[in-house]
């Protein structure tokens with residue numbers, strides 16, 4: 001089971017994420033689920049702008065949140081920045097961001 005907000009994994013039998021108070025899903029990207037999904041979060045403003053630039057480069061529509069209050073409920077470590085993308089783009093976005101930070105951006 002996965003939390004759709006913070007992507008934490010829980011064992012079967014748990015139905016709600018204790019951090020987000022969100023109903024858990026059986027997969028990270030359930031079919032038919034709508035709304036933005038969290039692609040990245042963190043405290044580093046440089047990483048934040050690099051991740052955003054990478055998503056722009058790959059034409060992935062993103063929604064940024066840099067407001068502490070809005071983010072404080074989604075995770076245990078109180079990140080300052082978050083990037084949401086359309087749910088269908090989330091695995092692509094996570095890959096792009098991962099590759100950006102690994103210095104391996106494909107053309």
Ligand SMILES: [Zn+2]
Pocket residue numbers: 003004005006007008017018019020021022074
């Ligand atoms: Zn959660």
